[in-house]
Amino acid sequence: MADTTGHLYPTEKLKCWNEAKEIREDYYIKFRDAHEMGGIRWAGGAWSFDAVPYGLGDDVFPLTGEPYGASIAFKKDFSLRCQEAAEKAGYARDLCSYMRNYWGSIILDEYAFGGPFPKPDFMWQDHICCSHAKWYQVAQELEGGDVPTFFVDVSVGPMTQVTDHKVRYVVNQLKDGIDWLQRTTGRDYDDQQLIDAVYNECRSTSTWAAVCNLNKAIPAPLDEKSMYSLYVLGTLMKSNPKVADFYEKLLVEVQDRVDRGIAAVP
Numbered sequence: 163m164a165d166t167t168g169h170l171y172p173t174e175k176l177k178c179w180n181e182a183k184e185i186r187e188d189y190y191i192k193f194r195d196a197h198e199m200g201g202i203r204w205a206g207g208a209w210s211f212d213a214v215p216y217g218l219g220d221d222v223f224p225l226t227g228e229p230y231g232a233s234i235a236f237k238k239d240f241s242l243r244c245q246e247a248a249e250k251a252g253y254a255r256d257l258c259s260y261m262r263n264y265w266g267s268i269i270l271d272e273y274a275f276g277g278p279f280p281k282p283d284f285m286w287q288d289h290i291c292c293s294h295a296k297w298y299q300v301a302q303e304l305e306g307g308d309v310p311t312f313f314v315d316v317s318v319g320p321m322t323q324v325t326d327h328k329v330r331y332v333v334n335q336l337k338d339g340i341d342w343l344q345r346t347t348g349r350d351y352d353d354q355q356l357i358d359a360v361y362n363e364c365r366s367t368s369t370w371a372a373v374c375n376l377n378k379a380i381p382a383p384l385d386e387k388s389m390y391s392l393y394v395l396g397t398l399m400k401s402n403p404k405v406a407d408f409y410e411k412l413l414v415e416v417q418d419r420v421d422r423g424i425a426a427v428p
Contacts, residue, residue, distance in 0.1 A: 231260025
């Protein structure tokens with residue numbers, strides 16, 4: 163029931179909030195325990211082409227760097243130790259703090275969700291900024307230099323300047339990447355699983371866009387803090403059906419809040 167006592171607008175908690183928390187926690191635990199479940203794990207940035215590794219199977223678990231760095235930041239004492247470890251190792255304090263948290267976690271061999279830092283079986287990264295160009299090169303070195311690593315260059319300019327040959331430039335790299343993934347993991351590649359993953363990514367991103375669009379309503383159904391918490395699921399595994407399904411459920415609930423005039427902030 164909406165709370166209206168002494169407030170300008172009625173408000174109530176999101177019904178799907180706990181499910182979002184469960185998806186996030188399950189994501190980090192499954193990455194940690196992937197080998198125990200017979201799966202493999204990879205690390206890369208939140209904007210990596212995460213649909214591509216799904217062609218290797220459903221038991222392939224990612225760890226995206228920026229959200230993991232933010233998770234460390236929430237644990238202030240651990241974050242401080244990670245920052246100090248990175249600086250002690252010679253990395254400047256004016257570098258990306260998410261990146262330094264991530265590196266520090268490797269150096270300390272401590273995982274924010276319990277146990278030692280889970281070593282990835284491979285790294286799958288794209289270059290979207292200067293930090294990303296070096297983030298996983300250093301991470302690979304900190305892991306002992308023996309983690310297979312593949313980078314995709316996406317420096318094709320803004321969408322308004324994208325041409326067919328620029329698209330082919332990225333696509334050809336991804337085709338090379340698929341061959342590399344098969345050689346690296348020893349697994350066959352399933353094109354249908356890639357197609358399904360791309361479809362789920364499109365569902366996740368388009369549905370989240372629709373959720374954001376609904377927040378133009380007055381009163382706004384979501385506050386900024388909640389939006390950041392919900393948005394992060396798409397940076398963890400936007401190609402996973404679990405996230406796509408959740409966003410569709412979220413969209414229905416947010417639309418209902420708009421229809422009933424339920425505010426995020428009373």
